[in-house]
Amino acid sequence: MLPARQPEEEEEVAAAPAVPYTYCSRPRALPARPKYRAAPAAAELEKEPVRYANLMYDRRVVRGNTYALQVLPVVCFYPSPLEIQRQREARKRALARKRTKEQMQPRTPEPVEGREHVHVQTELYLEEISDRIIEVDTECQTDAFLDRPPTPFFIPAKTGKDVATQIEEGELFDFDVEVKPILEVLIGKTVEQALLEVMEEEELAQLWAHQRAYAELRNAELAEVQRLEEQDRRYREEKERRKLQHMQMLQKQKETTEKIAARAFAQHYLADLIPSVFNNLRESGFFYDPIERDIETEFLPWLMTEVEETLERKVLGRTMLDSLIRTVVEKRLDAFSHKPLSYQTEAPAEESRPTDAAHQVAGETDAADQPVAEKEETDQPVPEEQPSRHISFQLEESDQAGTEDLETE
């Protein structure tokens, strides 16, 4: 029951339920007891799998009845005299027990021929059997574990004869001959390696040169591309500028033609502007002869007013006359009303009335026509009008008859 093994027990009794039962030392399976001690400097890391020996064949298990004390079984090769004595005693005891057991049997076997049973008293040899066996406590302590001593060198016994030999120079091999192939290989390999390296360097240099040439080509192409791009850009800009210029030029041209056309049209339009303007002005009376004007504005109105007055006087006279005639006629009518022949005098009075009325109308319209006649006279300036007025009146009367309709409208 090595106390060091305690922690391992718990794993092995893992299946046991948690019972409130405590062991002083828990039951566990014991590994096999090794025959030899382990070497002191053994690899602790190398743990072999634990071998469990059969319980039945384990020397540490107590055999027999457990209600009597047991003596440790003898293990050592050289038992001490004490132990020898003990063994002897144990043997004796065993024998004694066996004998008593024989005697206990009901029948002893018949003596063999030639022998006879004799009763023997074994008082002398008897020992007191007491419950308690005299026992003496002895301690035994083995020495500290000693290492297994190393096996001594096995030096076999010397047999045979001693013989010596000596290799002289030149007997094994001829150095110069033998060394040739080795040298060849060595030098060959070295030279080959060197050649390889040189070739590799050359290849590298060629690769670099190739790369460089390619880079140059690429750069040249790139430069060409960029140059063409630049060119293209310049051309395009130039084109744009020229187009712009051309557009501007065209526009200017257009404007110029329009201007010319407008100018021509305006000239043409205004060509007879001045004559027509002058005509209009002249017609509207801006250019006037001051004397004529003067005559017209002052003289003629005075003349007309005088004529009007004269005519009015005439008309007055006529109306007076008419009224006189009328009163006369009326009086006569009244006078003749008493007579049936009165209607004959009325008929000529009635005829004279319409003719007077027509005369009156003609007289009134004459006065109104004067200003119109003045206008017509502007084109034909007639300096002396007063004397010929009477004639013109008569002339105009006939005209008036034709234009009456228009004017009454």
Add this chain to the structure above:
Amino acid sequence: MAHARISANLPPDIDPTKAPIAFGKRALPKLNEELRSPELLTQQRALMALCDLVHDPENVYQAIGVGFLDNLKTLLLHHDSTVRQKTTEILYIMAMHNVGRQGLIQSGMISALTELLDDPIDICRKNTHQIFEMMAKLHEGAVGILHAGLIPLLVFKLKTELDEIQELILDTLSNCLRVEASEALATGAITILKEKLKHSSAAIRSKAAWVLLEIGTHPEGKSMVCEEVIPVLVSLLEDTDPEVQASATGALMFATIKPQGRFSALGAEAIPPLLKLVAEETSKARLSAIKTLTMLAELPEGRKTLLDHTDTFQQCLNDPCEAVKRAAKIAISVIKWKP
């Protein structure tokens, strides 16, 4: 227990600085594990062994498959200089193979390598720049470098680094700027490159001119190049080294695409040296010179001058190279064009 060692003396052909390599397929995974070990010596030995193994392209492929790149990324920032140096060397050898380059891009190694640009050890920096140069040759690599914002850093480094590293930086820049040039222009790369054009080393001059060429392929780059650099480039046309002449001619070719570039080139009297370059039969710069003269011929003054020299172009028509013949034909047609 028996040990593998038979005797206390190591066999004569084992290198104690290298980790022993397991057999066959197990070699790389085992080295991978050793790289992660906390012990410095193990890491260094594993790195040395890996460095030898990685020269074989199959091992590169397997290494990427096993997942070396993440370990190497962490090791880049190790405090020990040997570790860093070996790691960068391994990455450089891996970058020489296409598989390696792809793997490096995918695992984002470029940003991790940015930290190493300021490393105190020269070799580490040199290896880092070599890696960048290799990566820049691939288009995705160049794009990756641009995205990681490395261009301003690299341009800045041009001022301070050693000569051979400057060459590497110039190579990287030329490959990256082919893709996009705006970042570099923003950081004033042109001024720095103008200085480099006058450097004593011919290689640096030619590479600087090459970078200017790549800048000139972009329109904004062209205007900047036109402003400042054309006179210097024209002076380089008469340089003794043919490489320098070739690169300078190429740079001029792109710079003269814009009209103002053409005027400044004419002003700097670029035509006579260019004609000389065209006349030489074996010059590398022939093609570029013909192209540049074509650009200049689009200006009226240029056309006048070149009308006298059309026989040089006629000679070029006999060149074995197809591209040169074509270029000569185009040049002649441009010269003889009447508006």
